[in-house]
Amino acid sequence: xxxxxxxxxxxxxxxxxxxxxxxxxxxxxxxxxxxxxxxxxxxxxxxxxxxxxxxxxxxxxxxxxxxxxxxxxxxxxxxxxxxxxxxxxxxxxxxxxxxxxxxxxxxxxxxxxxxxxxxxxxxxxxxxxxxxxxxxxxxxxxxxxxxxxxxxxxxxxxxxxxxxxxxxxxxxxxxxxxxxxxxxxxxxxxxxxxxxxxxxxxxxx
Amino acid sequence: xxxxxxxxxxxxxxxxxxxxxxxxxxxxxxxxxxxxxxxxxxxxxxxxxxxxxxxxxxxxxxxxxxxxxxxxxxxxxxxxxxxxxxxxxxxxxxxxxxxxxxxxxxxxxxxxxxxxxxxxxxxxxxxxxxxxxxxxxxxxxxxxxxxxxxxxxxxxxxxxxxxxxxxxxxxxxxxxxxxxxxxxxxxxxxxxxxxxxxxxxxxxx
DNA sequence: AAATCTCCCTAGCAAGTGCTTGGTAGGGTA
DNA sequence: TACCCTACCAAGCACTTGCTAGGGAGATTT
Numbered sequence: 001x002x003x004x005x006x007x008x009x010x011x012x013x014x015x016x017x018x019x020x021x022x023x024x025x026x027x028x029x030x031x032x033x034x035x036x037x038x039x040x041x042x043x044x045x046x047x048x049x050x051x052x053x054x055x056x057x058x059x060x061x062x063x064x065x066x067x068x069x070x071x072x073x074x075x076x077x078x079x080x081x082x083x084x085x086x087x088x089x090x091x092x093x094x095x096x097x098x099x100x101x102x103x104x105x106x107x108x109x110x111x112x113x114x115x116x117x118x119x120x121x122x123x124x125x126x127x128x129x130x131x132x133x134x135x136x137x138x139x140x141x142x143x144x145x146x147x148x149x150x151x152x153x154x155x156x157x158x159x160x161x162x163x164x165x166x167x168x169x170x171x172x173x174x175x176x177x178x179x180x181x182x183x184x185x186x187x188x189x190x191x192x193x194x195x196x197x198x199x200x201x202x203x204x205x
Numbered sequence: 206x207x208x209x210x211x212x213x214x215x216x217x218x219x220x221x222x223x224x225x226x227x228x229x230x231x232x233x234x235x236x237x238x239x240x241x242x243x244x245x246x247x248x249x250x251x252x253x254x255x256x257x258x259x260x261x262x263x264x265x266x267x268x269x270x271x272x273x274x275x276x277x278x279x280x281x282x283x284x285x286x287x288x289x290x291x292x293x294x295x296x297x298x299x300x301x302x303x304x305x306x307x308x309x310x311x312x313x314x315x316x317x318x319x320x321x322x323x324x325x326x327x328x329x330x331x332x333x334x335x336x337x338x339x340x341x342x343x344x345x346x347x348x349x350x351x352x353x354x355x356x357x358x359x360x361x362x363x364x365x366x367x368x369x370x371x372x373x374x375x376x377x378x379x380x381x382x383x384x385x386x387x388x389x390x391x392x393x394x395x396x397x398x399x400x401x402x403x404x405x406x407x408x409x410x
Numbered sequence: 411a412a413a414t415c416t417c418c419c420t421a422g423c424a425a426g427t428g429c430t431t432g433g434t435a436g437g438g439t440a
Numbered sequence: 441t442a443c444c445c446t447a448c449c450a451a452g453c454a455c456t457t458g459c460t461a462g463g464g465a466g467a468t469t470t
Contacts (some may be wrong), residue, residue: 010417026318028233032458044460045418053458083400109314112374113231147399155382155390156399158375159368166367169317177360185360193398194352194361195288215447237428250448252429 011049014039016102018056023105027057027114057106058119064103065126068096072133082141083191089137090190091183093164097171098179104168131157160190216254219244221307223261228310232262232319262311263324269308270331273301277338287346288396294342295395296388298369302376303384309373336362365395 017038021030032053036043050056075088097104111127114120134157141147163186171182222243226235237258241248255261280293302309316332319325339362346352368391376387 008416026231026233028231029318031456033456041417042419043458044420047459048417113234145401148397148401151399152390155387156394158372159391159394162371162374163364163368166371167363169367170363182360185357186364189361189364189398190394191398191400192353193394193396194356195396196350196353213446236426238426246447247449248428249430249450253447258428
């Protein structure tokens with residue numbers, strides 16, 4: 001019996017390779033032979049380290065989501081107001097894209113299909129958690145007057161969620177634009193819009 | 206020799222079925238047997254109507270893109286200003302999602318992989334066309350003072366493109382929210398932002 | 411020195427993949 | 441009557457898929 005323990009560095013190396021290929025070619029299009037080839041071994045040898053192809057995806061997604069929601073919880077616990085919380089959550093999301101682009105890409109493109117498998121039921125739970133988080137931020141913000149009163153909260157949630165995560169398709173961690181810079185630009189559009197402003201005066205002088 | 210002509214209504218029926226399955230399960234995960242099963246025939250019988258699985262996807266994407274860019278060209282030819290043009294293009298895109306959700310979903314999720322095949326080189330061309338169109342709208346808008354001067358045009362283009370098309374993942378043509386209503390909500394956020402407004406005065410009184 | 415562990419190979423299986431072949435039933439047309 | 445067309449079936453081919461069984465060389469532990 002082989003170990004399939006999680007301590008090996010070779011194992012981590014293989015998992016990272018798998019993540020890259022899953023992200024590039026898609027989960028179903030990536031064969032275990034592809035992964036083995038990239039590592040310079042034969043496909044059967046992969047099964048010394050992992051139970052199955054599915055378990056590789058599982059491990060990648062679990063690790064990523066645990067880290068992501070950890071950072072979300074820290075932000076929510078800090079109790080900044082709605083606007084600052086929104087900024088922090090969006091920024092943390094872009095930083096996740098920066099740190100783990102492959103995992104985000106896998107989550108973004110494969111979750112829908114993987115969710116149907118019992119093994120990946122936690123993806124559905126995470127989705128609900130995510131929705132709850134954004135609903136709270138937006139509802140609070142509207143109540144406190146930080147966000148527009150006529151916002152369709154559900155629709156706004158979807159727009160924010162989608163636009164943030166879909167950025168993984170073009171964002172380049174090695175590029176000139178940092179994740180924080182992208183987050184800042186995005187928040188500028190999201191909060192203030194792209195239309196040119198007319199002159200402003202404060203409501204309460 | 207069979208015809209594979211494009212006039213048959215049965216053919217159109219099969220193509221529509223394939224579109225639905227490609228959109229739901231993904232192109233690679235959908236087998237020709239799946240499509241045949243859905244139509245109540247055997248997999249081999251599909252090849253009386255189509256040359257290959259690939260040609261089904263080709264036909265679906267070509268038809269969709271021709272229609273889409275046709276509507277874009279009409280809008281551009283109308284010569285509305287930047288802001289109205291932006292609104293019209295975004296609205297036309299949401300209407301495309303409404304009319305051809307399966308095709309949009311295929312384009313959205315499979316184009317990246319299909320583009321690598323010589324047969325689908327036109328996808329790359331269409332992408333460039335799309336980018337040019339948005340660059341023109343945004344650059345014009347900034348020049349004319351309709352949009353904020355500090356906009357990163359390239360980044361803004363990506364945000365708009367992604368957020369519009371990714372809506373196909375949750376938009377339901379049979380739902381309560383019409384495509385035009387979604388477009389209006391989205392344009393509200395995009396143009397004016399979600400932050401609550403302070404009192405305004407006109408720049409030129 | 412013996413035993414164990416790590417990491418990989420050789421070899422292959424069962425299930426499924428897109429696609430091809432030869433054929434047929436029913437209908438229209440000359 | 442003779443011919444052709446549409447739309448399908450039955451059978452199967454060449455190949456790919458995830459995964460398994462068993463073994464072996466080298467390092468580490470006992």
